[in-house]
Amino acid sequence: MTIKTANLGFPRIGRHRELKFALESYWAGKSDRAALLDVASKLRAANWLLQKEMGIDVIPSNDFSLYDQVLDTAVMVGAIPSIYGWQGGSVDLDTYFAMARGSNGGHAACGHAHQGNGVPALEMTKWFDTNYHYLVPEFSADQHFELTSNKPLEAFLEARTIGVQTRPVLLGPVTFLKLGKTRDGSSAINLLDRLLPVYARIFAELAAAGADWVQVDEPCLVLDLGDEERQAVSHAYAALHALVPDLRIMLATYFGALGDNLDIVARLPVSGIHVDLVSAPQQAAAVLEKVSPQCVISLGVIDGRNIWRSDLAKLRDTILPLIGGRDHTTIQLAPSCSLLHVPIDVSLETTLDDELRSWLAFATQKLEELKQLSGAIDGSDIAVAADFRANGAATQARLTSVRVNDPIVAGRLVEIQGVEQKRHSPFAKRKDLQRRRFGLPPFPTTTIGSFPQTADVRKARSMHDKGELSYIDYKAFIERETAAAVRWQEEIGLDVFVHGEFERNDMVQYFGEQLSGFAFTRHAWVQSYGSRYVRPPIIYGDVSRPNPMTVGWWRYAQSLTQRPMKGMLTGPITILNWSFVRDDLPRETVGRQIALAIRDEVLDLEEAGAGIIQIDEAALREGLPLRKADWQHYLGWAVECFRMCTSGVADETQIHTHMCYSEFNDIMSAIAAMDADVISIETSRSKMKLLQAFAGERYPNEIGPGVYDIHSPRVPDAGEMKTLLDLAREHLLDDQLWVNPDCGLKTRKWEDVKPALVNMVEAARRLRLDL
Numbered sequence: 001m002t003i004k005t006a007n008l009g010f011p012r013i014g015r016h017r018e019l020k021f022a023l024e025s026y027w028a029g030k031s032d033r034a035a036l037l038d039v040a041s042k043l044r045a046a047n048w049l050l051q052k053e054m055g056i057d058v059i060p061s062n063d064f065s066l067y068d069q070v071l072d073t074a075v076m077v078g079a080i081p082s083i084y085g086w087q088g089g090s091v092d093l094d095t096y097f098a099m100a101r102g103s104n105g106g107h108a109a110c111g112h113a114h115q116g117n118g119v120p121a122l123e124m125t126k127w128f129d130t131n132y133h134y135l136v137p138e139f140s141a142d143q144h145f146e147l148t149s150n151k152p153l154e155a156f157l158e159a160r161t162i163g164v165q166t167r168p169v170l171l172g173p174v175t176f177l178k179l180g181k182t183r184d185g186s187s188a189i190n191l192l193d194r195l196l197p198v199y200a201r202i203f204a205e206l207a208a209a210g211a212d213w214v215q216v217d218e219p220c221l222v223l224d225l226g227d228e229e230r231q232a233v234s235h236a237y238a239a240l241h242a243l244v245p246d247l248r249i250m251l252a253t254y255f256g257a258l259g260d261n262l263d264i265v266a267r268l269p270v271s272g273i274h275v276d277l278v279s280a281p282q283q284a285a286a287v288l289e290k291v292s293p294q295c296v297i298s299l300g301v302i303d304g305r306n307i308w309r310s311d312l313a314k315l316r317d318t319i320l321p322l323i324g325g326r327d328h329t330t331i332q333l334a335p336s337c338s339l340l341h342v343p344i345d346v347s348l349e350t351t352l353d354d355e356l357r358s359w360l361a362f363a364t365q366k367l368e369e370l371k372q373l374s375g376a377i378d379g380s381d382i383a384v385a386a387d388f389r390a391n392g393a394a395t396q397a398r399l400t401s402v403r404v405n406d407p408i409v410a411g412r413l414v415e416i417q418g419v420e421q422k423r424h425s426p427f428a429k430r431k432d433l434q435r436r437r438f439g440l441p442p443f444p445t446t447t448i449g450s451f452p453q454t455a456d457v458r459k460a461r462s463m464h465d466k467g468e469l470s471y472i473d474y475k476a477f478i479e480r481e482t483a484a485a486v487r488w489q490e491e492i493g494l495d496v497f498v499h500g501e502f503e504r505n506d507m508v509q510y511f512g513e514q515l516s517g518f519a520f521t522r523h524a525w526v527q528s529y530g531s532r533y534v535r536p537p538i539i540y541g542d543v544s545r546p547n548p549m550t551v552g553w554w555r556y557a558q559s560l561t562q563r564p565m566k567g568m569l570t571g572p573i574t575i576l577n578w579s580f581v582r583d584d585l586p587r588e589t590v591g592r593q594i595a596l597a598i599r600d601e602v603l604d605l606e607e608a609g610a611g612i613i614q615i616d617e618a619a620l621r622e623g624l625p626l627r628k629a630d631w632q633h634y635l636g637w638a639v640e641c642f643r644m645c646t647s648g649v650a651d652e653t654q655i656h657t658h659m660c661y662s663e664f665n666d667i668m669s670a671i672a673a674m675d676a677d678v679i680s681i682e683t684s685r686s687k688m689k690l691l692q693a694f695a696g697e698r699y700p701n702e703i704g705p706g707v708y709d710i711h712s713p714r715v716p717d718a719g720e721m722k723t724l725l726d727l728a729r730e731h732l733l734d735d736q737l738w739v740n741p742d743c744g745l746k747t748r749k750w751e752d753v754k755p756a757l758v759n760m761v762e763a764a765r766r767l768r769l770d771l
């Protein structure tokens with residue numbers, strides 16, 4: 001008897017992004033509800049049938065969502081803030097989408113929150129340490145929960161009508177509450193007892209309909225939990241078991257180790273426990289020892305977060321001794337987490353070369369791997385033996401390929417090992433030299449890098465990509481855009497210029513396409529949020545920079561003006577965190593390789609004459625590990641990577657960095673350790689409050705706190721920005737302060753950007769008058 005294979009969730013976007021197009025068409029008023037729901041139900045059916053044909057034993061349902069599974073849960077249990085005007089009963093699609101995207105006051109057609117009688121969307125934030133974003137449920141202290149519709153039951157029944165018995169997936173009650181926020185700051189966990197009856201009813205209806213198992217996701221169990229939260233977990237599952245004893249629960253944990261939560265998890269009255277053995281292989285022995293012999297253990301052994309083919313022989317050899325003493329009917333093999341985080345099918349990538357393609361496994365291939373692995377663990381199936389040989393050959397080829405291993409890169413890394421990465425002189429000395437070099441006024445003004453990526457710019461790029469516009473014509477077009485932007489910056493009197501980034505498709509892709517060791521896909525989309533999908537670059541080999549990537553564009557832009565033109569780069573940690581990273585090297589080693597490549601570019605820019613170079617680390621914070629105990633290690637190498645980029649420049653060269661967020665308190669010493677001469681951050685929405693973290697000793701270098709929110713088309717006037725700057729001066733010294741927007745302006749329109757920047761320059765001028 002073979003060991004069962006189980007899947008925790010399949011991508012819902014469709015092989016050809018069908019869900020995105022159906023949603024956008026619905027939002028644009030071009031198609032109706034029935035058409036949208038029809039596409040959704042076809043996608044679900046296709047996924048179920050695919051998994052059934054592949055022979056997966058445990059197939060999930062309710063892993064589908066029109067937008068987000070956390071939002072689905074909030075809607076299901078009636079956690080709908082009053083501004084959305086819900087009156088009880090079932091929740092219509094427009095209310096659902098208003099929570100997801102805001103509404104314009106009655107129009108399903110428009111997604112964005114504007115002034116007027118529309119409502120804003122729920123807040124959105126990252127799903128654990130992935131690049132998926134969920135909508136943050138909002139609760140109040142007097143929160144009432146009720147079942148609005150039993151979505152898991154509907155999905156279960158729908159699958160059954162096409163002959164597929166499924167295991168419905170629900171987000172667990174504790175994780176759901178923990179991910180939410182309360183308006184009055186009270187603890188959401190206190191609402192558990194009001195929520196549990198709703199879950200119990202869902203479970204009871206599922207059991208009555210013939211479901212034997214449910215998968216209940218509690219990824220919060222891999223986080224640092226307080227005692228109260230741990231008690232909530234024990235209490236929740238004891239209560240659910242008492243209320244609905246017939247339905248068996250597979251409690252799914254993923255993205256890390258159970259660690260200090262293992263003891264309580266092992267004692268829960270659940271019938272199965274799923275653990276992630278890809279992110280936390282070291283927990284395997286302890287889990288198998290502590291979990292009772294009757295409890296099913298689902299081993300998450302195929303990487304649900306990355307795109308590499310597994311080494312099946314190696315996996316078999318690690319799993320066999322682990323499960324040796326155990327009844328194999330209590331073992332399931334599974335991906336480490338839902339396959340939501342990987343693309344759907346490698347076979348769509350017809351433009352990748354065969355060798356590279358043979359190294360990859362997307363969702364569909366991962367399910368094949370599961371089948372092969374379970375066959376190999378229990379028997380000596382001939383077909384499996386052949387699969388194993390092919391798999392072994394591909395994984396071996398990847399490890400030893402000359403495309404992957406570049407001795408020069410390895411040699412450079414050895415050379416810098418143990419060499420402290422730091423600027424020649426301390427900041428105070430550099431500041432002096434730089435002040436003399438640039439002669440900037442107090443409160444210098446600048447922008448973060450990109451100017452609007454207009455329809456014209458995007459069209460020219462796409463024509464060039466398709467071969468409809470020659471490189472010469474494309475380049476001439478981009479140069480005209482750049483020249484216009486430079487002239488306009490002269491006109492309004494900014495102090496430090498940018499070239500506008502018109503030549504860039506994306507801040508990571510632009511660099512990845514020019515670095516060795518990166519590959520790009522055509523169809524390998526993964527959901528970032530709602531209908532937004534991304535195609536992360538694949539870092540498959542040692543990274544190096546064959547040629548300068550930005551120097552030509554910079555040189556052209558600088559040739560048009562006497563003002564300092566910033567060189568503009570994306571930092572190594574951001575490139576790393578927004579890519580699929582090879583798994584045969586530690587992440588930090590890949591980070592150092594990218595850092596060396598960026599360092600080469602920094603030095604070439606400096607040699608070309610760039611006096612100011614900005615290295616964006618928008619995603620530094622995104623890489624923070626889930627457990628606090630692991631933060632220091634990550635921040636240590638992340639900061640070192642940044643310093644590798646900058647340690648070679650002269651004291652007179654001014655290094656800027658930019659970070660897209662507004663939470664610094666808990667990582668302040670790492671931010672200071674980066675030792676950028678100037679950092680720009682997002683502060684306008686928090687009204688400069690976060691600058692407290694930067695005050696005094698904590699951050700001696702210079703700071704540009706964003707003075708206007710670039711996420712909205714609203715144009716703030718000079719007075720408003722001046723008020724923010726006055727607030728900033730309460731925390732910072734005058735000679736620390738720069739004036740800039742919150743972030744790049746690529747998503748805005750010129751008609752918003754122009755008046756806003758004119759006002760920003762005026763705000764700085766008024767500030768100077770106060771001196």
Ligand code: GLN
Nearest residue numbers: 448449450616618660744
């Ligand atoms: N330089 C980039 C830009 O302005 C920075 C973007 C970002 O940090 N997200 O677009």
Ligand code: ZN
Nearest residue numbers: 659660743744
């Ligand atoms: Zn930004």
